[in-house]
Amino acid sequence: MANSALAAAEGGHPGAGEGAQAPVGSVVIVGGGTAGWMTAAALANRLAGLPVTITLVESDEIGTVGVGEATVPHIRFFNARLGIDEADFMRRTNATFKLGIEFVNWGRKGDSYIHPFGAHGEPIEGVAFHHIWARYRRAGGTEPIEAFSLPVLAARENRFAHPAPDPASLLSTYSYAYQFDAALYAAYLRSYAEKRGVRRIEGRVIAVDQDGESGQVRRLTLDDGREIGGELFVDCSGFRGLLIEQTLKTGYADWSHWLPCNRAVAVPCASAGPLSPYTRATALDAGWQWRIPLQHRTGNGHVYCSSYISDEAAAETLLARLDGAPQAEPRFLRFLTGKRHRQWNRNVVAIGLSAGFLEPLESTSIHLIQLGIGFLMDLFPTREWDPMLAREYNRLMDLEYERVRDFLILHYHATERADTPFWNYVRTMRVPDSLAERMTAFRERGIVVNYRDGMFLDASWVAVYAGQGIVPRRSDPRAEGLSDAGLFIKLASLREDYARMAGELPQQARFLEMIGARMDMRAPEGVA
Amino acid sequence: MAAFGSGAFGALPRSGPAERVAISGGGLCGWLAACLLARHLPHLRIVVHPASADEETRPDRSLGVPLAAEVLLPGDLEHIAAAGLRGGDLIRHCRGSFMLGTALTGWRAAGGPAFVPFGEIGAPLGPVPFHQIVAAARARGHDVNMANYALGALCAQTGRFAPPRSDDASVLSTLSFGLAVESDALRRLLRDDALAHGVQHGEAVADPASLCAAADLVIDARGAPEAWSENGGEQGGEDWSALMPFDRALVAKRAEPGTPPPPPPPYAHLSALAEGWQGFVPLAGAMTETLVFAAAAPPAEVTGALPEAHRLAPGRSAAAWQGAIVRMGAAAQQHDPVAGLQLHLALADVVRLIALFPANADCAVEAAEYNRQWRERSDCAFDYTVLRLARNGAKGAVWDRLRAAALPHRTAYRHDLYAANGRIALHDGEVFETPGWVMQFEALGIRPRRPDALAMTVPDMAITAHFEAIRKAMLAGVAKLPPHGAVLAEVCA
């Protein structure tokens, strides 16, 4: 790597340790999808200064899944750490801003709510707002909880501006993420990584050699006979899990009894209407449909369970529901929800679809990639391969996967829908104890069971509970003691404040222009 | 927001069922619960019942060992303030003294005393945590004392301290402090405050269960039972004596000589002895002392005082909240007090009960969540305490036995992970964050086998410059501070 020569000239790494104490010196990434290039870019950035070579192998013949366009706010920290300029990045990936996800028809047919990147209301006299709101609803109040959320009100009118840094301002009460073209994002990161010394090899891996004694992966052989040796292998090969599963036989925890959707069909279409700063997830008879608006087109897909609907019917349903002309043939994808028993096994760390799959209902996959990369950095191995590193990595990733899993199951389970066999199944299925306890605690007493690690915080749980019709039966006694009249006056004025502030934000399309993030019409391929 | 200024609902009438709370045990734990509940939930009708007619004359075991002084951790002071109690009052009425951490002597095999401060250590360098930078510097042959980069430790060394002002943007704003208070004076302060907020005295009752008839919720604050397995006939209590083997404690308080007496040092002191440990917590004008050991092998100098020693029975009950009875403080769990968490744990119980206070008699959901959080906090306190007792470098047969003892999986995991690469595994319910754990490991003589790879990417020169910049800013900040004694005198004036 470019920087390692410099570091060596400055006296090298006297303490980096020799032999077993030294960090591994070569990393091989298999796969050039979103996971592969995010890993390559982050390693190139963060390991600059260590004598490490980074190689990425990808196969044009196999290609990438190519979907995966909606994100969560954490991606901004990932980009910021790489030093990526927002407007430049948005222009080159045709990106839009995202304030949350609209869920249509989930709790009941005809329902709609937005799960925003931000909290609802604000605590009153130390009591969390959802207790106040629940009390208000039981007293006959009709406003949904989202009437007290600035990002929701802005999103519903297609408005957007950056949050304000001043914590006293209502404009600081939200966060945001992006919706982007996944292929362009991977290409963007590829050019970033290659500039920083990552070596890219095109070719298909056809054989994997393991060390006879330790079982560690030693060498990959490509279809043209080339061999690639390495110390740490990051498996970003997608669903197939070339190293983690096909080679190491790590095993997979199948969660499809809780999240039965196992297929998707995707098709982009022409944009229609104003540019909306949110993703939409519409519940259908045997799954749901996503709609992700980008600057130049809209991404669409139908995620479904093959036991309840055929591929043809799923594609037909999707095509009939597009709000613009389709721009490609429908693409079918198959998956099994769950995760590898160990995402770090021997000297292989699986990141991306090779590590596990949770359906894109809350746009979590790219975030899980990002987390994996962060933990790998924190636990970067030395040649002694201390087993504690893999144990800690797996402990942390297992927690994240399980908590995202529970949050996704909530969307299906907290429903009154009984109109199709699919909804009857998910409504009545037995959910993990960890989720059943949470739901009871909220339903009975408005308790939001929270945790330290796990991407979805209290506000997200409240948004989905409340959005899908769970209003706590009892509130905090401090909220119970409030008078109806006072409550209605306060909430009415609060709602007006939010609505007024939201109405002052510009349309997202206008805002993209203002900050110079409007896509570059001249050179759509011009990713340098 | 203007429309939602504090007290927006202050004038609104409160409705809902009256809540009757009976507290069994008029020790520090009972009055702490009474006072905070009365202040946060003014609709409650609270009665405190002594556990026996002569309770006032007996040692107060409601938090565990009847220590002469207790310590409020930095986060605890926020809860005290949120209840509307003033720190200044605690200092004036309870001989309060600011606490910046604990000096540990004899806990590591090599090296002198160590200081475990509250609050942050140093500052991260980009994405790399400070303690990993230190590990990298050490791997390159530098001798680094981490406490030199902790503001609390520098203040403790120089005896300078004042609570940071809210508008202070300098390094001083990161100063994290607790408070040492005289236990009995705190009990009286909380009692008087509770009575002023409508709490009533009740008659002495030996069995909390008998209070259920006249109350919606009963708080058992009588202290630890004789044995955890027979706690009120419940199943599943845990006995922790294998990893917390000391079962006796002697406590003392002596006035500091001199008029006026010298100002108290702003830290506690903890020495490992061959047969146990000895702790000193300073108060304004007094020094309190605790000696903890096993009755089977007492230090030679205390054999005469053995009958006066208080019993210590580490363990916990299966669940703190069962039916309509919530066990709080030592009635639910007792740890060896070596980590100084007795008051912290009881306060956490009270704060948790306020957040989960039941709206009516059916409180199974609140109880389940309370117990979950209580157990998490208890597990974390357990890990911190047990690692201090069983993974140190102290000299003596009892320590050798403890070091050889097998630890529960999670406790061992925390140690093994840190020893491997300096990572701290944090869990839900943690008492201490990463710096608190790192400094405890430092004080016990445990260091990562190898530094973090990212830390090794930082050039030597950058590390040296970073250390110097931090140290310079801290020393400049500390130099501006007044002597600790002067600040206490001003509060009390």
Ligand SMILES: Cc1cc2nc3c(=O)[nH]c(=O)nc-3n(C[C@H](O)[C@H](O)[C@H](O)COP(=O)(O)OP(=O)(O)OC[C@H]3O[C@@H](n4cnc5c(N)ncnc54)[C@H](O)[C@@H]3O)c2cc1C
């Ligand atoms: C229907 C659907 C919708 C999704 N929506 C979202 C979303 O909205 N938000 C979100 O965050 N995530 C979403 N995801 C997940 C997201 O698409 C993935 O997490 C992301 O694309 C990462 O994929 P990957 O890089 O792991 O795998 P892939 O994109 O499959 O890449 C695999 C790579 O490995 C290479 N490869 C494989 N085998 C070999 C071999 N033998 N030799 C050499 N190279 C090989 C391939 O060439 C390719 O480069 C969605 C996923 C699906 C299925």
